[in-house]
Amino acid sequence: MDRMANLPMDSVPSPVSSDALSSPDDDNWKLESMTFPEQFAWGSATAAYQIEGGWDADGKGPSVWDTFTHQGGDRVFKNQTGVYYYDKVIDGLLSIAVTPVVTLYHFDLPQHLEDQGGWRSDATVEAFNTYAQFCFKTFGDRVKLWITINEPYVVAVYGYEKGVIAPGIAMPGVGAYLAAHNMIKAHAAAWHSYSRLFREKQGGLVSIALNSDWAEPFNPNSLADQEAAKRHIAFCLDWFATPIFLSGDYPAVMKSKISAACKRQGSLSSRLPEFTDQEKMMIKGTADFFSLNYYTTRKIKHQDHEISQPSMSADKEAEQVIDPSWPVATGSSWLAVVPWGLRRLLKYIKDTYSHPIIYITENGFSQCDPAPIDDAQRWEYFRLTLQEILKAIYTDGVQVKGYFVWSLLDNFEWICGYSSRFGLFHVDFENSALPRVPYKSAFEYAKIIANKGLMKPPR
Ligand code: GAL
Secondary structure, eight states: OOTTOOOOGGGSOOOOOHHHHSOSSOOOSOGGGOBOOTTOEEEEEOOHHHHOOOTTGGGOOOBHHHHHTTSOOOOOTTOHHHHHHHHHHHHHHHHTTOOOEEEEESSOOBHHHHTTTGGGSTHHHHHHHHHHHHHHHHHTTTOOEEEEEEOHHHIIIIIIISOOSTTOOOOTTTHHHHHHHHHHHHHHHHHHHIIIIIHHHHOOEEEEEEEOOEEEESSTTOHHHHHHHHHHHIIIIIHHHIIIIIISSOOHHHHHHHHHHHHHTTOSSOSSOOOOHHHHHHHTTOOSSEEEEOOOEEEEEEOOOSSOOSOHHHHHTEEEEOOTTSOBOTTOTTOBOOHHHHHHHHHHHHHHTTSOEEEEEEOOOOEESSOOSSOHHHHHHHHHHHHHHHHHHHTSOOEEEEEEEEOSBOOOOGGGTTSEEOOSEEEOTTSTTOOEEEOHHHHHHHHHHHHTBOOOOOO
16 A cells, blocks of 8 residues: 555545445345454554654653654653653553553654664664563553554555655665564564563563555456465565564565565675574564554556666565545545455455454544544445454454554544544644544444444445
């Protein structure tokens, strides 16, 4: 997906043919009467930088995003006020029977670490591990579900390959591989720290949030497009999931494609860094559940890159296309709404990664400003998505244990600012009191949670 490139809204296809949304997979049971499993976890997600504000308050140091947005500074570690703040958030949630799932790092790397190379540097691995240990020690008596890193793919590709999000470094064909390599090692180090120092006493679980599109071959009858669709997933989800869940090493197809491209470019060594045998052993098996963020699907065409400048897309030899029949969320031109893509992705994860327990830790649909409070269209997207999850659970036997909407509140949507609204609650950013009003989707979601099931679509 080209998530960070929001197109002007007039280039977005208009909504919506319900045919485009209906599942191509054959299912004829009554979804409206199905309930979710008894212990299913319902939630909504947010991220510190996107909602907290106070970038220079209480001794918080600047992060890469503060620099990138030219504001100045944001951050908990070694900061008693930060600890006090998160203590209050966690205790507040627990007091109303909400289980916190805490992500340690969601895009806002401290600027001082970036100044020393950020994720391109091995030194950040140990810094992250020290910070993770601090959080486990400080909050782990109450927090039992941890995510180390949110969407390492997005950080690596958009932050260090294309340079369109913080820290804004464009090193095509090199930066993303290096950043991903260190994020995988940092995640594994934190997981081992938890196991060694905290697991027995605290009894929690630790994972990493991986985002992925689903990918369909552009021409289903073309072998080349079928292979390219597989590569699209290999260079996104499997890049992280294969080392962490399976082998300790990168997917074979990534290794071969990148080294073939390097040879064509006249280099004997690959731009994809290698893990040592010891690192492979350290990385393999370092996730206690599968944390998946899903937003969209792409059709994929094979694309030859005989001679090229180094870049990830040239290494991948695949081009992505949005099917014009798919509706697009009004607030994000990259977000083609394809609920059935989630079901196929869940099945793929089940089959490829030994049937893990999966939490869908982000899924959502944005509206552009001014966003209607009666967001019936958007609720329909959620409803269809939940139907596909039911099919994944009951027909495909996938162990989906939770679903978290992105996002609780309208918030700062990275380079799109406040104009792309993902919230269940509308926030009036023009009013300094930031008043909040629930969208229709918030009420509908509450009904689903109360009923543990789906309702018939409104007539
Ligand atoms: C995810 C990210 C969130 C949010 C969402 C919608 O990639 O983790 O912070 O921005 O996308 O674009």
